Amino acid sequence: MTELTLVKGSITEQDVDAVVNAANSSLLGGGGVDGAIHRQGGPEILAACRDLRAAHYGKGLPTGEAVATTAGRLPARWVIHTVGPVWSVSEDRSRLLASCHREALRVAGELGARTVAFPAISTGVYRWPLEDAARIATETVRATPTSVEEVRFVLFDDRAYEVFAARIG
Template sequence: MDIEAITGDITRVRVDAIVNAANRLLLGGGGVDGAIHAAAGPALLEACRELRRTTYPQGLPVGEAAATAAGALPATWVIHTVGPNRNVGETERELLAACFTSSLRLAAELGARSVAFPAIGAGAFGWQMVTVAELATEAVRSAEAAGVERVTFVLTDDRATQLFRLALTPARSRGRLVR
């Protein structure tokens, strides 16, 4: 699997599946979630409401993933996952890693060959970008995702992109990431 990190707008990346850093309610929110919902249009919100009515009446659990059609986005699917919120005491690194692995597993089940991820957990959920970069790249490398050929981490600024690129380099050549 090819893995890269770029600076850009995840709503404009041409991939089979875009991963959304969703909230438990699946009804849109701020940050990446809000941007994806805005770009996808009302079809995404309706698909999320249907997930809530049928499969997740209590909301999507942290670390799990669910898919919907992508609405007006250039992707086929949006894979929603909820990161742990450090600001409310959800500090389990395994749950953050599970966001990436469960999303990739679901992408493989859907037949997606290319997947774009944001920095799930960074920003409003309080995880340091360097920690997200380390956990995300390690999780993606170790994920069982037959058929997924390309993973792109789409970051909103150059500093985050550099941290992800550094995390993607072999350990012996990068030393320790600065926190």
């Protein structure tokens, strides 16, 4: 059984096997979690992402999929990049947000990662409502068969921490 834990702080400071990056489809960095991971991890992450773009993802990483790179200068060993969906009032994209978590766990398992840190995917500039994102994230992680022993949700502020804490119990 995978243990779910919570930390308030920066995902870039987590000493885990893998951190999950809420990436944009270009894989070339951006704002929020993506920008922080690229800044703290250094040029090795960007170089690995460019290699992935050149070899497999010329049009970018599709929403809901996941791929791993080195973690560069981060305390983690790997970064698992996943592209979350943009919130839509008119279209239910929940399956794509769930897929981000399932695919990240699949990649983590393939890497042999035992500890994985997730941010609150899609809740920043992609505007996914925090309560719903927490529900989807925790339910998906609990329901996904994995060899990962600990999933750590790393939340940047008090509100996000409290919302995820209410879901974990």
